[in-house]
Amino acid sequence: MSSVSRDFRRLRFDRVSRQFGSLAALREVSLEVARGEFIALLGPSGCGKTTALNCLAGLLPLTGGGIWLDDVRIDRLKPEVRGFGMVFQNYALFPHMSVRRNVGFGLKMQKRGRAEIAQKVEAALALVRLSDQGDKLPGQLSGGQQQRVAIARAIVIEPPLVLMDEPLSNLDAKLRLEMRAEIRRIHDQVGSTTVYVTHDQDEAVSLADRIVVMQGGTVRQVGPPDELYARPAHADVAEFMGYRNLLPARVLSSDAAGARISIGDAELTGTVIETLTSDAALAALRPDDLMPHADGPLAATVAAVEYRGRGFFGTAHTATGTELFFRSDAKVEPGEALRLGADPARVLIYAGPP
Amino acid sequence: MERDQPVGARLWAIAVWGTVGFFILNLLAVIASVVVNSFGTRWFNTWLPAGFTTRWYVAAWEEFQLDQVLIVTLEVVAAVVVLSALFGVPAAYALARRDFPGKRLVMLLFLLPLMVPPITFGIPLATVLYRVGLAGSLSGVIVANLVPTVPFVILVMIPFVEQIDPRVEAAARVFGAGTWRLFTNILVPLLAPGILAALLLVLVRTIAMFELTFFTSGPTSQTLVVALYYAVSAAGIRSGQSIDAMAVIYMVTTLIWLLIALRFVNPTQIVGRART
Amino acid sequence: MSAADAVSERVPLRLRLARRGIDGVTLLVAPSILFVLALFIYPFLYGLALSFAPKEGGWLANYEKFFSDPFFYDTIWKTLRLAVPVTVINVLLSIPIALRVRTMRHQRILTTILVLPITLGTVLVADGLLTYLGPRGWLNRLLLDSGLSASPVHLVHNYWGVLLALIVSIFPFTFLLTLSSLTGIDPSLEGAASTLGATPRARFWNILLPLLAPGLAINFCLSFVQAFSVFPSAVLLGDPAGTTRVISIAAYTAAFEQYDYPLASAIAIIMGLVQLVIVAAVLSSRGFFYRGSAVAAKG
Numbered sequence: 001m002s003s004v005s006r007d008f009r010r011l012r013f014d015r016v017s018r019q020f021g022s023l024a025a026l027r028e029v030s031l032e033v034a035r036g037e038f039i040a041l042l043g044p045s046g047c048g049k050t051t052a053l054n055c056l057a058g059l060l061p062l063t064g065g066g067i068w069l070d071d072v073r074i075d076r077l078k079p080e081v082r083g084f085g086m087v088f089q090n091y092a093l094f095p096h097m098s099v100r101r102n103v104g105f106g107l108k109m110q111k112r113g114r115a116e117i118a119q120k121v122e123a124a125l126a127l128v129r130l131s132d133q134g135d136k137l138p139g140q141l142s143g144g145q146q147q148r149v150a151i152a153r154a155i156v157i158e159p160p161l162v163l164m165d166e167p168l169s170n171l172d173a174k175l176r177l178e179m180r181a182e183i184r185r186i187h188d189q190v191g192s193t194t195v196y197v198t199h200d201q202d203e204a205v206s207l208a209d210r211i212v213v214m215q216g217g218t219v220r221q222v223g224p225p226d227e228l229y230a231r232p233a234h235a236d237v238a239e240f241m242g243y244r245n246l247l248p249a250r251v252l253s254s255d256a257a258g259a260r261i262s263i264g265d266a267e268l269t270g271t272v273i274e275t276l277t278s279d280a281a282l283a284a285l286r287p288d289d290l291m292p293h294a295d296g297p298l299a300a301t302v303a304a305v306e307y308r309g310r311g312f313f314g315t316a317h318t319a320t321g322t323e324l325f326f327r328s329d330a331k332v333e334p335g336e337a338l339r340l341g342a343d344p345a346r347v348l349i350y351a352g353p354p
Numbered sequence: 355m356e357r358d359q360p361v362g363a364r365l366w367a368i369a370v371w372g373t374v375g376f377f378i379l380n381l382l383a384v385i386a387s388v389v390v391n392s393f394g395t396r397w398f399n400t401w402l403p404a405g406f407t408t409r410w411y412v413a414a415w416e417e418f419q420l421d422q423v424l425i426v427t428l429e430v431v432a433a434v435v436v437l438s439a440l441f442g443v444p445a446a447y448a449l450a451r452r453d454f455p456g457k458r459l460v461m462l463l464f465l466l467p468l469m470v471p472p473i474t475f476g477i478p479l480a481t482v483l484y485r486v487g488l489a490g491s492l493s494g495v496i497v498a499n500l501v502p503t504v505p506f507v508i509l510v511m512i513p514f515v516e517q518i519d520p521r522v523e524a525a526a527r528v529f530g531a532g533t534w535r536l537f538t539n540i541l542v543p544l545l546a547p548g549i550l551a552a553l554l555l556v557l558v559r560t561i562a563m564f565e566l567t568f569f570t571s572g573p574t575s576q577t578l579v580v581a582l583y584y585a586v587s588a589a590g591i592r593s594g595q596s597i598d599a600m601a602v603i604y605m606v607t608t609l610i611w612l613l614i615a616l617r618f619v620n621p622t623q624i625v626g627r628a629r630t
Numbered sequence: 631m632s633a634a635d636a637v638s639e640r641v642p643l644r645l646r647l648a649r650r651g652i653d654g655v656t657l658l659v660a661p662s663i664l665f666v667l668a669l670f671i672y673p674f675l676y677g678l679a680l681s682f683a684p685k686e687g688g689w690l691a692n693y694e695k696f697f698s699d700p701f702f703y704d705t706i707w708k709t710l711r712l713a714v715p716v717t718v719i720n721v722l723l724s725i726p727i728a729l730r731v732r733t734m735r736h737q738r739i740l741t742t743i744l745v746l747p748i749t750l751g752t753v754l755v756a757d758g759l760l761t762y763l764g765p766r767g768w769l770n771r772l773l774l775d776s777g778l779s780a781s782p783v784h785l786v787h788n789y790w791g792v793l794l795a796l797i798v799s800i801f802p803f804t805f806l807l808t809l810s811s812l813t814g815i816d817p818s819l820e821g822a823a824s825t826l827g828a829t830p831r832a833r834f835w836n837i838l839l840p841l842l843a844p845g846l847a848i849n850f851c852l853s854f855v856q857a858f859s860v861f862p863s864a865v866l867l868g869d870p871a872g873t874t875r876v877i878s879i880a881a882y883t884a885a886f887e888q889y890d891y892p893l894a895s896a897i898a899i900i901m902g903l904v905q906l907v908i909v910a911a912v913l914s915s916r917g918f919f920y921r922g923s924a925v926a927a928k929g
Contacts, residue, residue: 366726477894
């Protein structure tokens, strides 16, 4: 029944827009996904990632732009003919059907034979390791089991694309880690193409081949996890990727090797990421990269300290009141005066607000 | 889901909306024909009467003693509203805040008068009231109408009480408020919107309540709807124009209170399902 | 005697009751309980007892009288003839309409208009239909003037008038219940079904209807019970001595025209029993359907 084949080469969002009344949930989003990739749409609530997924699934029509699978335009097609598999945040398992009937539902809609359905359902259940739960109702299963049923249901129809909408957000931390590994394992084993929505950057970084960071309905950056982790393209992306220190700074000088900036009274060297239009800048630093040094440029007083097993994580305030998040191998006490410094390669400089 | 629809789906949509439109059109036409009839000079074979007059209203006022009927209706409705609040609000509070053995049975007890139609319990109720001599009087009518309204108030108010954080009450008690003070100073003000909603619904339902009043009223304790019934059933083939005038007075009375009630409640709550 | 026994002996009654949830606050529900017991439960029991104490004859005389005289037992059939079609029509009609309305933006206007017949009550609806459907009413005028009919259609003082009155009065109630059941079904279930290839029709039969069925069964029972209790419409708009002599008329006549309270009580009991049998039959068929929550189970 699906009019879209599994052997596509690429999925393309071409300036996709979605307006809800006066609210623009998606603004001219353009993006490409190659077959076999695991793509994560990452961003805070309201960034448009779930809207983008729903548009891809066909649950929401576009108000502008188009979605293409190779040369076939798919955004005008109804969800029931696109044939994509989707795993919902609340799983959306049919409460009145057994696990087996849930998983086989898509095949039944494709009007496959009973024997074929039974065989495929068993294979899918084996893949998600739920072979012995086939006759249970969803209400009788645990959260992790329900999630696996939802995955089985989505992949058993052998869809060209598997869409996942924050499938792990309802699980506890331990289960989340286990299921994360399962999801990647299944993706690799089946060889599917997965579009995965999440607000958790740890999840995105560990699962995806490429990450699409979204904010306010637009794509801020696309790249592999290591690139996003080490070189976010904009200050807001940096903040989202865990660069908790976003310090207003003034540029003093800049050349090919790096830039010299001042933060309050201190002077630091950093790496320019975004083209600077004035001397106003933002310096982004991961807490892990800001550490006590005997001759570090930033003088601060420790405000609070947490023990994290492999080191200490603390907050400190400079004389001008700027809050800094830093890491220390040795123990520090609240009230202690420190000098903090960082490797210039890890001090990322962005254009600041004018 | 919003999608372009093929022809088949379009036709089906038209059929459905057509039925809804047909129903509403006829409903409004029914109401309109009563209104037109009440204002027309005598007419027989035409679409609309030749002229319009208000003399039927004057005639109805005198013929059916509407001044007395309206006073009775007011008395009954006021008494029912006040008494069902006095019984129902404290009961709702108790049910929302306490879990006791037999609570489920008590909830069922309060659900029954709302699910069983008034006729079914109206006749046994009237029989009992006749035996104790209450029937045929204003008190009898009030008592009979309270039977569905007390449970109604309880069922509507329970969710409102549950919405109030019990810690607010605990704080009040810590500061020395006894149960009475608790009610008057804390609970009633907080519950005021809910109580208002419930009482408006009781008001609307009691004005329209036919069977219970019919079975328990006497000649001097008829409410407007019962007086209307007697007039129509005595009329025979066609409703006289003065009867339709009374019908319009009844309709206006009900609709005024309905419109007031709708400012505070959702239309679906008038149906009385506590599950809203 | 152990220490625990010694302690429990000294716990006052008040505290023990409070532990089980009974204290001064709980007693606030007592007046209402007493009221409902006295004026709802007691009259039923009184009526039941009274029905076995006829004016003349043995203790079953009232029931024998009812079931031996066609004038009486025919009322059951006449009432069912009205109540069952009305309920079936109402429930079936409410489904497609509710499916459309739930996506509507201005639902409140529609529900307000629909609530009108319920608020206005059966008497006014009956009076209105008497004028509107009468031989000189607008409906007949339309049929005659447009040529759809050669002579006036008889819709008053017979079965059809009562049928229409019941549909107008009860459909809004049935519809609102269906709508509320429908909106209680998690919308993501339909989304999931459509991504799995289900057309709107397949979604209705495989997902919506099975999840709606338990609510529809209850809806049927509540609407049926209302329709079965038809009274003023049957008198004003129907043929109360003949084809629409419904069981409530029989009970009323016995009580207030013949002052035969035992017989009236018996008829009321029979009325309740017939309703109970039908309700039980409909509810027991629910067992064939899924009865759990219509919300997708969460982790």
